[in-house]
Amino acid sequence: MTAESILKRAYADKKKQPQHQEKEIPSIYKGARCKVCLIKENDQLPPMKINNSNKVYDLVKDEIASSDRETLLSIMLDAGLYLIGIETVAIGSINVCGSTISEVFKSAILANASCIILCHNHPSGSLEPSAEDIAFTKNIIKCGLMLNIKVHDHLIISNRGFWSMSEQGLIRV
Numbered sequence: 001m002t003a004e005s006i007l008k009r010a011y012a013d014k015k016k017q018p019q020h021q022e023k024e025i026p027s028i029y030k031g032a033r034c035k036v037c038l039i040k041e042n043d044q045l046p047p048m049k050i051n052n053s054n055k056v057y058d059l060v061k062d063e064i065a066s067s068d069r070e071t072l073l074s075i076m077l078d079a080g081l082y083l084i085g086i087e088t089v090a091i092g093s094i095n096v097c098g099s100t101i102s103e104v105f106k107s108a109i110l111a112n113a114s115c116i117i118l119c120h121n122h123p124s125g126s127l128e129p130s131a132e133d134i135a136f137t138k139n140i141i142k143c144g145l146m147l148n149i150k151v152h153d154h155l156i157i158s159n160r161g162f163w164s165m166s167e168q169g170l171i172r173v
Contacts, residue, residue, distance in 0.1 A: 003085070005063055007086055011045050049082050050077055053155055056117055060086075065121060065157050069091055069123060070097035071092070072088075072120040076111045077114060077115050077117065085107065085111055089107075089118075097120055113149060116152065118151065119157055121156070121158060154166075
């Protein structure tokens, strides 16, 4: 739900209104959802370039900065660093958010993403990466190289701001 609400908010003012309104037909599948699809949707939305950590922070801060549980997001970008989509990879507890490498790259592969930016929050407010955060990111970078999907950055976000692994030299862009 987090990724969907970020995209709705990010594009709220940019949506083009359709010329005619189609009547919504009630569905027997109401409430059924598919998080990953192979069809590009919303191609009427204006392109959004995400080329620095400040833009990433502005995009996700309202959704995860004050969350009471760690949430890991994958922001998927094309080769020109334009937003393809955002996936909520995992929601954990107050101080841990476990995820596997396959969960991180599943949506990126299906979306044909050239690179990803990872974000997760620290409910404690600390912006310091844990040893686990750094080790996880290094493993993701190695696997991304094998998949030809670059890890552009990994941000730690809290109500105090953000900390970028790329800006701190832990990820070479």
